[in-house]
Amino acid sequence: MAVCIAVIAKENYPLYIRSVPTQGELKFHYTVHTSLDVVEEKISGVGKALADQRELYLGLLYPTEDYKVYGYVTNSKVKFVIVVDSSNASLRDNEIRSMFRKLHNSFTDVMCNPFYNPGDPIQSKSVFFCAHTLSIFYVTIH
């Protein structure tokens, strides 16, 4: 399943970033941060093609030897990035899309929380968020 999930604010600072504990956290931070280049490129590209504007899923941002980085951007320009292991070939586009959908739903829940201040980093304690993202991490492993 996913090895890293990131929610990045409109202004490109991380709201939430979590990776599987076994692998270096730092590496994923670098990876996700760099992927913003492609996200931005794709977002600006989407603007040209009006038909694609309703598509939030950005697809594969870029592959590396070990990981594949997928992107998704909400209408409010909050970016979701999911990094999956390249060796995990069972993950097709559909699975990635559904992961993003889950992530988007739980993000929406977080935003609906009246105690959440939009723009603040999402605490990993956040009940809504944790339950869902953990499922993104682990469900398909089993």
Added chain:
Amino acid sequence: METHEEKPIIYTMENKPIVTCAGDQNLFTALYSSLTQQLPKEPMEWRRSYGRAPKMIYLEANFVQFKEELLPKEGNKALLTFPFLHIYWTDCCDTEVYKASVKEDMQRWQGVLRLHGSVDWLIVVVESDNKKKNKTNILPRTSIVDKIRNDFCNKQSDRCVALSDPLKESSRSQESWSSLLTKLRTLLLMSFTRNLGRFEDEMRTLREKRTEPGWSFCDYFMVQEELAFVFEMLQQFEDALVQYDELDALFTQYVLNFGAGDAANWLGSFCEPVRSWNGLLLRRPIDMEKRDLIQRGEASLLDLRSYMFSRQCTLLIFLMRPWEVTTRALELLHNCVQELRLLEVCVVTGALDCWVFLSCLEVLHRIEGCCDRTQLEANSSHTVGLWTYATEKLKSLGDLCGLVSENGPDSEHLNKTVDLLAGLGAERPETANSLQSPYKKLKEALSSVEAFEKHYLELSHAAMEMYRAIGRMRSARLVGKSLAEFYMRKGDPQSAENFLLDSLKSYVSESWSLPLTHTRKQIADCQKQLQKMDEYLQTSALLASDANMSDEERKHFCQEILSYAGQSAESNDARVALSMSSFTRLHELRFRPASALVHVGAALQLELRLCSLMPVPVRVEHLSASIHFSLEQPGSTAQKRALQNPDGTVTFPGASPVSGSPALELCEIQEHSPSESVLNTAGVVCKNMHLLMRVQDSATSLETPATAPAPLAVEEGAQMLKADDVTLLPGNNSIVFNAPSQKPGTYTLRQLCASVGRVQFVLPHIYPVVQYEVYSQEPQLTIQPLTETLLAGLPQQVKFTILTGHYTVKKGDALQLSNTDSMPVLHSCSCSARIISSSGEPVCESALSIQSSEKVTSISLPLTPPYHTLEFLLDVLCHIPACPARGESDHLTNGQISHRSRRTRFTSGSTLIEQKVSVDCPWSIYSTLVSLSFHVPFKVKHSLLSVGRRKFIQVCLQNVSDTKFRLTNRALAESQTPALELRSLSTEAHSVVFSQQCVFSVWELRWSDAPPLSLQCVFSASFAPADAPDADLKPYSYEFSVERVSTLYSVRAEIRPPTGEQHCRTGALCRLEVSLTRLTEPSDADLEDEELSETEGLRTSRLMYEVIDNHSNWAVCGKSSGVVSMPTAAMATHKVHMEVMPLFAGQLPFPNIRVFKYRPHHASVTQPDTDSCVENDSVSLLDKAVEDHLDTASLRSRGSVQSLGEQPARGVPMPKRQAFAAGQVFTGTQGRQVLVLPASDQHLLELNVT
């Protein structure tokens, strides 16, 4: 492009579908060139099976001589060598010849075809006029064509085509050519469809068998590739690519299945250890070596992948999609690495790096070969991935082979290098001559440290340049960062620093804390090596406060700073200024007192709460805040100070991760004027406007202390807040400063500076603005009533408030109040003053001594320090003036203030007495004038009542205050007439008067001799608030005078029913008899007043009477008014008769009968208006007398206002009537009623029932 002579021709790219030619070879040779030219000229639609979209296709063919060997044998599935069409050419036009030889030849040809199951054939008969002319025995009816059709084309007559005069330029020839070509194309396509369809079916069958044990991917690969070749031959590159993609996907699936534990047997050969890693080869259309390996089942995974990719690459380039090649290449390389891992293939460490490196460069070369420079530059987003990948791989190779370390490779490294180079094999012949081949590059890079560096830098810079060019700054910086790491390992921190700082920038601006920490750590290392102490310390400070680091690391960096700070500064005396933000975080600043507004010299404390970010306690020698002082008037800065909370705290904004526009912080401000509590302005301010504005200006210029250490200059202000020797513990700390307040003005905190040895932590600007104000104030005295209103006549408490301001009340200082008679100051010994400090806390209470002299009351004040408030209460009494209407007879005793000091105003309801008090204060040479308003609690009205000759005085006292009073000792006294007796008719001595209640008292006047002409009365009463039973009774008096007391006339009236009736009836006329009787002989004064006339020796005065019924009970018939002459003798009576008609039944009151003095017009006085004269009767006799004595001019001027509108009436003299004073006429009919019966028995009663 190579040509392999020994290989069959089919492997070149010039492959065309094979068409065999039988029959007359010479004939064909003659037509060959035009045939090959004409065939591809027009496209043909190819309809295909399995619902694939039809395609327009240009056909070409390779015409070869028919040989039996060309026909495929049973089981041979080769498609490229498959002859798709067989043509028999003949120009026979002679039946005999046909029958003799040609037919036989054709039959043989057909036989061979049938034997091989080939149905795709065509017979072309070339007709030529030349031949026809030579032959004479032409069959006119049936041509050779018909014969052939008859003989061979059983049902397919279209299999025989005639070509007429092919070498001539005639329309007929052209027509026949085109029909031949069309036929040829159609047949070719039919053949393709049929044969390819059959082939695909077989291929599919083969694929379905893939689960069977003996199935081999390599065999299947060869079959499907055959199809791909055919499509390629037909220029259908898209279809050809599909074949390879299918093979690719199939293979990938097998590898994945292997990973899932489902291993196919044939995969074994791909799991062999990798022995060769010479990279992709994309310069040949078909890499026959690898193809052979595959065919033989000896290919390794890399071989197969390389071969497949090279074919895909070739096709993609044919399809003009070079950028897809790069994308696919990257995917392939990643995929191969994964697959080898998945298949657990044994690979020498570094071998894959070599393979990937070579492959990347090979792909890039191939792309460069088919695109021009501008295209490449425009599409660097597609190639940059490969560049980066190659860079990464070269770097890891460098690490592996010891080419990055400072010392260079050791023997182990060299062995490794040799092993790796061995796997590359020999350079391929295609690139042998190229100087820049990937092979040569790799070999060179691995050969020496310098060469490696050269190549590595070249690649890195290329990748960075490309990333920059396409705007992927983050990626560029990441590459730069890895370059920096390289430099650091090479021991070249100078070169590394810039790259690190550059990449740090993006992490800072976007708040990515983990990469930020990591990069910063590298920078610290770099700066330490470079001996850039200032920067190093700054970075260390940031790292020491970085929560992402372990405690150990943080302590280390903190120690670095502290040990530097502890060094005695010998060599460079300069102190190091570091940013405060890395050292501590300010939470809030609290003012004590909260208002942050103190008077000169007052104590003002500032408590600074901050959070030390250091991991260990830090001893700070000085913590100081420089202050900017300005002489601004307090209050003018209220707007700025509104940023401070009302509880005297300034909260510093927390470090927010938002790098974009911060949220708008709005707050409401209310600016009060400092002296009075009046609201000057109110509004809304944006607290963080400077932040918002700055973000707009440049998004990247956010605070980046480490990257751009702004010159942290320490301002040396004259004034500063200072705290010495503070130890800041990790976490929250609180430091208290004593603020200077020597001069009045505004103090603004500018900078904060913490000194630790040689190191200073400086906060260059304190935001939000922190200000406090020091003011100086003039002493002030205010006197205010304690209650809402002050009541006259009762002792009232007023509050004296002295704001001492800068003045110190010394011993002997006293307030001098000028006394007035009307408002004495009542002093009691229990009077004490309270002293309150400026913060509102009571300081002490001390007794006041009050001394009164005749003119001045002196209050000696207790000692009061400056900026304190002195409060005391004083009882004052305002005497009620006896006659409120004329209250100007009082005079001040001290004479300083004119009679205006006391003014009486009549306001609605109550009378207001304004009392001014002049106070001499010790701090001023001028007197302070204080005005107090007292309300008179009562309103008194008097009236004279008459019954015949008897007279009564009624006094009505109304309580107009809100207080309830006890009222006693009501008395009336008369001063002028001694023989007058006043008998009180009131029985109650005491009464309680509630607010707005009236109390009436009546006295009867009795006199022994002559009735008094006028009375000077004084009504007096004692009153006290009813709530306080002990309170002393205070006197209240009311003076008034009554004129013309005695009754002159008595008016009586009778209403009599019509004669013969007992009662009056409605509608019937009744008689009204009015009798006017003079009761007394007129006195001298009356005589003057009344208009007398002498007729026939009898002195009479003229009276006017008037009967008016205001209630419409009566209709007065005839004259309702008249003038009578009244003899002056006493008891003279005059009777007047009138007729009145009652309009209603019942007890009706009598109509009003009024009597006036009548003055005929010859009185030569133009009276303004009768009404105004009537009003005049309230004017006292004295005034009247004066008026009467005045000449006409003055009267005229009085009435001028009214008479102005009556200019024309002025010339006409008008008689005048004048009312009598209240007691002069006694009307006996007042209150009388007469019974009136209804007119008749019939009367209508209207009832409305609802």
